[in-house]
Amino acid sequence: MVIPLRTLDRKLIRDLWRMKGQVAAIGAVVAMGVMVLVMMSGLHVSIRETRRAYYESCRFADVFAPVKRAPRFLIDTLAALPGVSAAEGRVVGEALIDLPGLELPVRGRALSLPDMDGAYLNGVRLVTGRLPDPGNADEILLLRSFASARGLRPGDRLAVTMNGSRRSLRIVGLAQSPEFIYITAPGEVVANDALYGILWMGRRAIAAAYGMEGAFNEAILTLDRSTRLAAVLDAVDRLLDPYGGTGSYGRENQHSNRFVGDELDQLRSMSITIPPLFLIVAAFLLTLVVSRMVHSEREQIGLIKAFGYSDLAVGLHYFKMVVAIAVLGAAAGCVLGVLAGRALAGVYLLHFKFPSLTFRPDPRPFLMGFLVSIGSAAAGGCFVLRRVFALTPASAMRPPAPPDYSRTGGLTRRLDARLDQPCRMVLRRLLRRPGRMIGAAAGIAFGMALSVGMIAILGSFDTTVSLTFDIFDHSNLAVVFNDAASDRTLYELRSLPGVIEAEPVRSIPVILRHGLRDHHGTIDGLISPQRLNLALDAELRPIPLRPGGVVLGQTLASKLGVREGDILDVEVRTGRRPRLSLPVVGVAGTVMGAPAFMDLDSLNRALREPNRVSGAYLRIDEASASSIYRALKRMPSIAGVRVKNDARAAFRQQMDSGPGSMRYLILAIAGVVAFGVVYNAASIAYAERARDLASLRVMGFTRGETAFVLLGELAVVTLAALAGGTLLGYGAFFLFVEAFSMELYQIPTHFTSASAGTGAVVVLGSAVVSGWLVKRIMDRADLVSVIKTRE
Known part of the structure; x- marks a missing residue:
């Protein structure tokens, strides 16, 4: 059964089609806000749930308790502690991996595999190959990400120095582990798959290498759900203190888990901070559009009311227009959010070493996106609808009172002699309609603010790299010792040639x-x-x-x-x-x-x-780098060497191709919003003056002169918005800084004039393109039909 459309609904459809350019521009702003909300909320849920499932399937530990050397029988005592569901002891040691073609060894970590078959704590996930044979001391599993970065595969051999002894080990399989979703060398904050390797060996082999026969140097435990973590940590520390316990800690302080948690907090913060800014801009634009539409349709509103339609029915008609634009934008934003989320899930999978990461849209952001979009749009529209209720049929069908131009103070008369006719028309429009000009400039300023804020964030990321590696660090190398060494070791380093x-x-x-x-x-x-x-x-x-x-x-x-x-x-x-x-x-x-x-x-x-x-x-001295590397390689007290240029490259890669690449997407979204705002301003100006501009053409004005009357106004409004956009962008920048900063690093609040200048270029470019598009519409318009159209 087809339900016939009511008269006002048919008018609504015609109005939306007639304003399709403005509808698309405003809908794009709404869509960008909802897209960010759906994308970031979905990524947050996807990463959180993938991590949870990964931890459960591999029985990731709740407590980590490093110790210098403890007897294995102590594991039974740890397992018997109240609230502990399982406990295991393992051997962990630092290692140096010597790869062909590298002057410096790569730092690594060796971990024991339990002798038991079946499930165990912090279980590894075999990707290819097989598990090491417990009876073969030279077989190892290697972390897949390190193997991929170095082009290693099962069957290859590695030269590894463990506890001062050099050994040749054969790779029999590649694996992943929930313990190493995010991998950095000790003391580093930036991941580099090629510069830190993880390997697993049979317990007996690794215990012999590190002198841990019958002992362990790290206990890992899982807890019952109702257990209080602090009580277990205290009990574990009391048991391990006599054996050199260095302090147990919970999962939240495990380095890999902590970094993933920081990233989740950042996604949550961004999903809360950024979308409302887009939706506020959209609500402002809708207010401008509907306000000017109500003004231009005074006679239609009066005529509709005269035919018997109530104030509520007419008000609902314009309210439906606001809601329709918001719904269309929200629907587009949901689709774009899912597509962008799926694309970014692949980026996160390169950075975080999950077995897989599938974007899982959360239904709540979809509902929230629609509700917030409609709510923000409706809030702006309600200010306008009051004017609809206030109009009576008699007053609405009379022409509005002529505006008072005395406020110009005779300024236009003084300039008339110096300006040609098109310039005088632009000037009079600006001076006689200041409220509308200010509203248009404010809309463009809001759009520019988002671009300026994101451009400033991009500059701050670059500033972070420069500060870290050029200002804070004036060295070429950083060396780490196995243990706290005497300052005699420092003298040995200073004595090296170069x-x-x-x-x-x-x-x-x-x-x-x-x-x-x-x-x-x-x-x-x-x-x-x-x-x-x-x-x-x-x-x-x-x-x-x-x-x-x-x-x-x-x-x-x-x-x-x-x-x-x-x-x-x-x-x-x-x-x-x-x-x-x-x-x-x-x-x-x-x-x-x-x-x-x-x-x-x-x-x-x-x-x-x-x-x-x-x-x-x-x-x-860089000329002596090779000889220094060889000397450092021979020093048994050195656990690892960090080359600053390698660290810089890894940091830059993390900023540009890891989760940090999110800022480029937000910048692109901000650019879309800036264009949508400027195009909307141009479309409104043309819609208001289409009949006047067509009349000018009939009177003999050329297309260029007629376009100048319209686009000159847009140019002045755009230029006037630049200062306000810069100030608002400065405030938006600090909001973005709070959203992007984590405990690992804080974005420097360094706002430069270059950021404001680039944002201004984005807005001016949007104005040029918008002006060209509107001019095309104006040039193709049928002059006779436009002139016949009543305002």
């Missing part, structure tokens, strides 16, 4: 506590003043390291709820594992991470371990 300068550093793993808050991290001991590894605040000023206390980054200080002068409880998780009480002698805004700094001598005194270092930054 080493220009060597600067010591000591990083110790700690748990910082203040009241009920804690943070698992490190304290970095630095010399004063630094020359190669600089501690700088957000203003790029040296952070003073006053003796006797610790300086915290602002992010870390906020997390712990401390300020200068407070006392921190510090649990050192290495060596003798002392507990210290250290005053906070400074809080500084920082760019990268959540650091804690101390003067190196003060740190060593607090630990009662004088003249100790855990690593060094080197400035070298």
Whole structure:
């Protein structure tokens, strides 16, 4: 059964088709906001649920408890603790992988596989090949991402140094693990698949390599759902302390899980922060369009009411138009959000090592997208609908009162003698309709603000790379020692031919506590003043390291709820594992991470371990790099070497091709919004003046002169919007900074004039294209039919 359309519904369809350009422009703005909401919410759900399923299928541990050396019988005691459902002990050790063609060995980590068959904690997922034979000591599994980055496959052999002993090992299979969804070398924050390898061996083979026969150096546990984590951690630490326990920690502090969690928090923050900005712009545009439509259709509204239609029926007619545009935009946004989410799922799968990652749209963002779109559009439309209710048939069918042009103060008369006729027409339009011009300029300014904010974010990411590797780090190499070494090792490094300068550093793993808050991290001991590894605040000023206390980054200080002068409880998780009480002698805004700094001598005194270092930054003569690499390769005290250029490339890749690439998509969306706003302004101007412009053509004006009357107005309005767009963009930039920043890194709030200039170019380019499109419509218009059309 076909339900006939009512008269006003047929008018609604005709109006939407007549305004299809403006409908498309406003619908695009709505669509972009809903697209971001659906895409980011869907990615958040997809990554969260994929991680949960991966953890469950591989029995990922809830508690990790590293220890220096503990007997294996202690595992039964750990498993019997209240709330513990399973416990296993394993052997873990750092390794150096020597690959053909590389001057420096690659850092790696070796882990034991249990002797048992079947399911076990932190189970590996075999991708290709087979598991190592427990009776064959030279067989290993290799992490698939490292193997792919290095072109390795089952059957290849690796030269690996484990516990100072060089061994030749054969790859029998490639695997993945939930423990290594995001992989970085110890002390690094940026993943590089080619520079850190994970391998698994049979327990007996790896125990023999690290002197762990009958022992383990890490316990992993799973807990019952109702168990309180803090109580289990305390019990585990009490059991392992006599054997050199370095502090157990929960899954939330496991490095890979923590980074994925930070990414999920970022996606949630972006899905909350960014879509409302687009929808606010859309609501503003809808308000302008419907307001001007009501003004131009005064006589139609009066005539409709005179035929007996109620105020409510006429008001609902225009309200339906607002809702229809919002619904069309929201529907398009949902489709685009799913398509974009599927594309970005592939990007995330390259970055996070899940077995698979399928974009799973969450129904809630679809519903929310429609409701928020309709709600925001309706909120803007309600301001206009009051005018519909206020119009009576008699007053509506009379021409509106002529506008008062006395406010121009005779300015137009003074300029008439100096301007030609088209310029005078543009000037009079601007001065006699200031409210409309301001509204159009405000709409363009809102659209420009989104572009400026995202362009500034792009510049800030580039600034982060420059700060990290050019301003903070003046070295060429960074070396890490196996254990805290005496400063004699530093002298050995300085004596190598080609080493220009060597600067010591000591990083110790700690748990910082203040009241009920804690943070698992490190304290970095630095010399004063630094020359190669600089501690700088957000203003790029040296952070003073006053003796006797610790300086915290602002992010870390906020997390712990401390300020200068407070006392921190510090649990050192290495060596003798002392507990210290250290005053906070400074809080500084920082760019990268959540650091804690101390003067190196003060740190060593607090630990009662004088003249100790855990690593060094080197400035070298590049011509001697090869000989220095060979010398470092022979030094048994060195656990790994980081080449700054390699780290820079990895950081840039993560910013550009990993999840950081999201910002490019948001920038493209902001560009679409900017174009939609400008095109809408041009379309409104033409719709209002189509009859006047056609009359000019009939009077003898050329197409160029007629276009100048319209596009000159658009040009002035666009130029007037640039200043407001820059100011609003500055505010949008700070909102985006909050959305993109994580604990791992904070985006520097460095807003440059180049960002505003590029945003202005985007808007001006949109104005040129919009003007060309509107001019085409104007040139193709039938002058006779346009002139016959009543306003």
